[in-house]
Amino acid sequence: MIDSGLRDRAGRHVTLRPVDDDNWRAVADVAPRDDQRDWVAALAARYLLLSMRSEVWTSVAVYADDTVVGHVMWGVDDDGSRWLGGMVVDASEQGRGVGRAAVRTLTDWLAAQDGHQPIRLSYHPDNVSAATLYGSLGFTPTGATADDELVAELTLS
Ligand SMILES: CC(C)(COP(=O)(O)OP(=O)(O)OC[C@H]1O[C@@H](n2cnc3c(N)ncnc32)[C@H](O)[C@@H]1OP(=O)(O)O)[C@@H](O)C(=O)NCCC(=O)NCCS
Structure with a gap:
């Protein structure tokens, strides 16, 4: 379990846990709002499949107390940079x-692995919620793009 001790606004304890035999169905069913489907997959199931098929990504379940409420995945690029992807809160x-607590929990954990490596992610230019959230957590656009998305980076030290 990845746990920074953070809570959502209702006081629920937000943690990141491995996807396992008990929770994978609930994680697969995590879905964004319909109007967000232009920016992310319609179901977290797609990200779970990507993690299974790729050696780069690892999916984790986002929990609020003991309820699955989201999905996020992390990976390490060839240059050593850490990546965060597939962030979806149901x-x-x-x-x-929940989203703020989940992203902070994952970035804290990635930083503890190797604080010298930047943490990167990408988001669609029209995705205001994501841009606002990531910007408020210290991510700044690098100027690079990936698949029509803006790449942003959190530099730790
Ligand atoms: C982006 C997302 C993960 C945020 O998760 P969340 O649990 O709703 O976010 P939180 O309640 O923790 O809010 C965190 C911040 O997000 C931003 N935010 C959330 N909803 C927003 C909205 N409707 N408009 C603008 N900003 C918004 C705010 O900056 C907010 O800051 P606050 O804590 O000061 O209120 C969630 O909206 C989501 O799953 N969206 C669909 C998938 C997606 O776009 N993922 C990102 C792909 S890069």
């Missing part, structure tokens, strides 16, 4: 502080 759980 539509029914958005706006409660």
Whole structure:
């Protein structure tokens, strides 16, 4: 379990846990709002498949207390940089502080692995929620793009 001790606005304890035999169905069913489907997959199932098929990505389940509320995945690029991807909070759980706690929990954990490596992610230019969230956590656009998305980076030291 990855745990920074963070809570959402309702006081629920937000943690990141491995995808396992018990929770994979709930993680696969995590879905964004319909109007967010232009920017992310319609179901987290697609990210789970990507993690299974790729040696780069590892999916984790986002929990609020003991309920699966989202999906996020992390990876290490050839240059050693850490990447965060597939961040989706289920539509029914958005706006409660889960996304902020989940991203901070993962970046804290990645930084503890190797604080000298930047942490990168990308988001669609029209995705205001994502841009605002990541910007408020210290990510700054690098100027690079990946698949029509803006790449942003958190430099730790
Ligand atoms: C982006 C996302 C992960 C945020 O998760 P969340 O749990 O709803 O976010 P939080 O409640 O923790 O809010 C965190 C910040 O996000 C931003 N945010 C959230 N909803 C927003 C909205 N409707 N408009 C603008 N900013 C918003 C705010 O900066 C907010 O800051 P605050 O904590 O000061 O309120 C979630 O909206 C989501 O899953 N979206 C669909 C998938 C997606 O776009 N993922 C990112 C791909 S790069």
